[in-house]
Amino acid sequence: MAIHLFDLSGRSALVTGGSKGLGLAMARALAQAGANVVIAARDADELERALASIVEGTGARGAWLVADMARRDEVETLARRAGESIGGPIDILVNNAGINRIAPIEQVEDADWDQVIAVNLAAPMILSRSVAGPMKERGWGRIIHISSVFGLVSRAGRNAYSATKAGLIGLTRSMSLELAPFGVTVNAILPGPFETPLTAALHADPAQKRWFTDRVPMGRWGQPEELGGPLLLLASDAGSYITGTALAVDGGWLAQ
Numbered sequence: 001m002a003i004h005l006f007d008l009s010g011r012s013a014l015v016t017g018g019s020k021g022l023g024l025a026m027a028r029a030l031a032q033a034g035a036n037v038v039i040a041a042r043d044a045d046e047l048e049r050a051l052a053s054i055v056e057g058t059g060a061r062g063a064w065l066v067a068d069m070a071r072r073d074e075v076e077t078l079a080r081r082a083g084e085s086i087g088g089p090i091d092i093l094v095n096n097a098g099i100n101r102i103a104p105i106e107q108v109e110d111a112d113w114d115q116v117i118a119v120n121l122a123a124p125m126i127l128s129r130s131v132a133g134p135m136k137e138r139g140w141g142r143i144i145h146i147s148s149v150f151g152l153v154s155r156a157g158r159n160a161y162s163a164t165k166a167g168l169i170g171l172t173r174s175m176s177l178e179l180a181p182f183g184v185t186v187n188a189i190l191p192g193p194f195e196t197p198l199t200a201a202l203h204a205d206p207a208q209k210r211w212f213t214d215r216v217p218m219g220r221w222g223q224p225e226e227l228g229g230p231l232l233l234l235a236s237d238a239g240s241y242i243t244g245t246a247l248a249v250d251g252g253w254l255a256q
Contacts, residue, residue, distance in 0.1 A: 005238035009034035013235070014082045014090045014131075016069060016123065017097030019046040021196030022146065022224050024054065026094055029228030030235065031060040035092060038082045040067045061086060069097045069123040070115050079130035089138070090131050092235045095124035095168075096146040100198070102157045113160050120164035125171065128186075132179060141184035142235045145172050149192045149250050165190075169246050176244030185243035187234045192250025194222040217252035 013030045017023035018039025027037050031054050039054065039062070041047055047064035055062040063085035067078040083089045098120045101112040128143050135141025150158055151165030169188050176186040193199065193212040199221075203209055213221065230249050233239045248254045 002238075006232050006236045007034055008092070008232075008236055011035045011091040012038070012083070012086045012088050013092035013094060014038045014040065014078075014127070015094040015096055016040050016067075016078075016127070018054075018094075019043060019050040019064075021198055022191065022194060022227055023094075023096040024050050025224030026096065026227055026231050027054045029225075029231055030092065030094075031055050031058040031062065032228075033232055033236065034058075034060065035235075036061040036086050036088070038063045038065060038086050038090070040065045040069075040078050040082070041097070042066060042068050069119045070099075072118070072122065072126065075123045075126045076130075079127050089134050091135070091138075091140065092142045092144070093127055093131050094144045094146065094231070094235075095127060097123060098146065098148075098164075098198075100158070100161045102161075103159070104157055105159050108159055116160035116164055120161070121167045121171070124168060128171075128175060132175070132184065135184045136179065136182040139183040141179070141182075142239075143175065143179075143184065143186045144231065144234050145169075145186075145188045147172075147188040147190045147246065149190050149248060149253050151188075151190060151246070152248075152254060172246065173244050180243050185234070185239065187239070187242060187244070188246045189227065189230055189234070190246055190248040190250065190254070191227065192216060192222060192248070192253045194224060194227070196224060215253055215256070216250070217255065220251065222249065222251060 019041035154162040172188040
């Protein structure tokens, strides 16, 4: 049966921002498919609790590492330690960690701009740079950048966020061309509105939430678990001929 194409037994994955929200759901999907999973975020307590829920009932091995993705030195340390923590090289990299700072362009602070660039764009580059060489040598690898529909469209005030998410799409395309001859695929997932701790701030303002909901043809926000299928497609042999693509998982938002 074709279902074996999604089997990740023996593979190891690193998911940044893996302690909650979309990262937690994606790490859980990888573990359920058989992959050993390393998750990284800033809070040790959250990571420990998240890892227990990720590997529960799967038989997968897991590890967690504390890393502030805004700090280049900590990202570089994460890149070195991830494989060691799980007992093998990283086969699947999911660059999920991200932040948002909303401000009109004339009010964008340098510190905020630099932080969003560091977390959303520089950290994925650093981690990808670290795993790409070993993946090329092994002839197999999957790099998946979590961009956003705001990498292709936007909204007022999302200057830094949209810039970085568009940058991830450009990084995806360039990396995919470099790594395709070596059996390494590079793709981006573009989530639309999803119910996560990061978006929970919108829920206090019904008008803000409705603005997003009204733009989704399916008429609802996505649930984090709904990213599991698209992720496994791109992370497994089922997606072996897919590279350089930006896959929208958005309830139809970008079809309009």
